[in-house]
Amino acid sequence: MLTSAPSISGTRESILIFMRSEPFAQSIKRTFDAGGFQSATVCTEGAAVAAVREAGPALIIIDRQFTTESSLRQLRAVSAAPIVAVQVAVASCADDECARDYEHDVDLVVCSQSPRELLARVRAILRRRVTQCASNMHYNVGKIRMDLDRHEVTVSGRLVELTPKEFQILRQFLESPNRLFSRQEMLNKVWGEGYALEEHALDVHIHSLRQKVEANPADPRAIVTVRGIGYKLRA
DSSP states (O other), rough: OOOEEEESSHHHHHHEEEOOHHHHHHHHHHHHHHHHOEEEEEEEEHHHHHHEEEEEEEEEEOOOOOHHHHHHHHHHHOOOOOOEOOOOOSSSHHHHHHHHHHHTSSSSEEEOHHHHHOOOOOOHHHHHHHHHHHOOOEEEEETEEETTTTTEETTTTTEOOOHHHHHHHHHHHSSSSOEEEHHHHHHHHHHHHHSOTTTTTHHHHHHHHHHHHSSSSSSOOEEEEEETTEEEOOO
């Protein structure tokens, strides 16, 4: 059974480890337990979904090599918790493969066999999540409105459904309208620093975001591209 444990913020949080490799899963579990978390390990898709439904973990760690798109969809259907995909077999991940992971709403891809590095990255994700949850604000730029309390975005009064990453990207723009963000800066702000990610992954998210917030996505007037540099939200 998945139980909660002290988090970096002083509240009780929990980690679910969904790994095919039992030795590596246990290594991760020992590291996280020693770091102040109490985690649980599962090795099948059904067990992972059941554990998420029962206990609602603060974060889910998955085996990137064996987790399918279907598995991710099932996990996302029952939880909005951050998902960290770990590449166990190799020390690096191809950029195009990482981009596909992010398109399927994975929050972070870690190509490392170091449980301590994984722990540090998970702590960073949870810190950002606590900060976001503590906010009590809303933003209005043009026809776009974001309500952080309700985690809602409306365009001209129409509610739009955004993925977690699209929501975070849009929030960066709304916090600093008319500011030019380089692609790398936006990647660092949304995904965090310290790991390699192809800038094309951001372009994919921006394209999807425009489909939802622009009146004419083919001729964007809100989220504009500055060629060779990045993007900005025109106020």
